Amino acid sequence: MYKLIDGKKISQEIKDELKVKVSDLKAQGKNICLAVIQVGNDPASSVYVGNKKKACAYIGIESLAYELPEETSQEELLALVKKLNEDDKVNGILVQLQLPKHIDEEMVIQTIAPEKDVDGFNEKNVGALCVGSKGYVSCTPLGIIQLLKRSGVEIEGKNCVVIGRSNIVGKPMSLLLLRENGTVTICHSRTQNIKEITKQADILVVAVGKPKFVDESFVKEGAVVIDVGIHRNENNKLCGDVDFDRVAPHTSAITPVPGGVGPMTIAMLMSNCVSSVE
Numbered sequence: 475m476y477k478l479i480d481g482k483k484i485s486q487e488i489k490d491e492l493k494v495k496v497s498d499l500k501a502q503g504k505n506i507c508l509a510v511i512q513v514g515n516d517p518a519s520s521v522y523v524g525n526k527k528k529a530c531a532y533i534g535i536e537s538l539a540y541e542l543p544e545e546t547s548q549e550e551l552l553a554l555v556k557k558l559n560e561d562d563k564v565n566g567i568l569v570q571l572q573l574p575k576h577i578d579e580e581m582v583i584q585t586i587a588p589e590k591d592v593d594g595f596n597e598k599n600v601g602a603l604c605v606g607s608k609g610y611v612s613c614t615p616l617g618i619i620q621l622l623k624r625s626g627v628e629i630e631g632k633n634c635v636v637i638g639r640s641n642i643v644g645k646p647m648s649l650l651l652l653r654e655n656g657t658v659t660i661c662h663s664r665t666q667n668i669k670e671i672t673k674q675a676d677i678l679v680v681a682v683g684k685p686k687f688v689d690e691s692f693v694k695e696g697a698v699v700i701d702v703g704i705h706r707n708e709n710n711k712l713c714g715d716v717d718f719d720r721v722a723p724h725t726s727a728i729t730p731v732p733g734g735v736g737p738m739t740i741a742m743l744m745s746n747c748v749s750s751v752e
């Protein structure tokens with residue numbers, strides 16, 4: 475029988491721990507403030523931003539919301555980011571992606587001061603992860619490491635396979651697993667004989683962005699499977715990159731969608747905000 479890795483429960487534990495830390499910091503006169511910028515009113519982005527504000531309120535972090543119209547120019551957005559970079563009251567800056575097409579996302583990300591880049595997307599923070607020095611790490615992969623550790627899954631010495639090499643998930647995930655002394659292989663769209671590789675995995679992280687891409691033929695018996703994907707299926711229900719019903723019986727542990735990786739991303743964003751002051 476497989477174990478269900480409960481991201482909802484683990485993220486709640488983390489948020490409760492952070493709440494205590496924030497209250498201790500407040501007692502020392504240290505407040506934490508996160509600026510959240512959204513451009514346009516994409517419904518999914520509005521849900522994500524709303525959840526981030528809710529988590530801030532729960533933990534005791536002040537959130538400043540900047541809801542900018544769709545037609546905001548790149549110059550206006552960059553000017554706001556630079557103003558927040560200079561504002562001593564603001565500890566973290568988050569620009570909700572996706573941005574409208576007329577704005578260069580990469581330029582916005584690189585304009586956020588590295589010490590306020592709580593999403594961990596700035597080149598300086600990515601470089602720090604690469605060389606093993608201190609810096610913010612992308613929240614989703616950071617959350618996955620917490621899911622594994624808090625579920626008692628040993629990473630050291632294990633064969634870890636990551637499907638996906640995006641800057642936000644796949645690459646930082648691989649670097650974090652390596653930092654935990656896993657033996658890491660990355661698969662992507664040009665990988666040949668992918669199943670031969672994924673079947674070697676003790677820990678398989680799937681961030682491919684394709685609904686139910688991974689079925690039981692990708693998975694070694696008894697592996698731990700982490701599903702990063704989020705999609706709506708034909709019945710408008712959430713599903714992941716892994717075909718849960720077919721894969722779960724072959725695993726020793728697996729994350730569900732929803733309630734697996736998703737809740738961890740916000741918990742780790744909060745954790746990054748707290749460490750900005752610690």
Ligand code: NAP
Pocket residue numbers: 614637638639640641642643644661662663664665668681682683684702703704705715735736737739
């Ligand atoms: P992405 O930027 O689209 O990257 C997908 C990766 O999968 C790419 O590296 C691509 O390879 C690889 N790929 C595509 N087709 C493949 C195939 N047939 N075989 C092997 N590899 C293949 O996606 P992402 O941003 O990493 O996100 C992945 C999923 O996670 C999405 O469903 C997204 O919604 C979800 N997500 C969830 C959270 C959360 O909080 N739960 C956070 C972020 C993302 P190439 O590089 O060769 O193109």
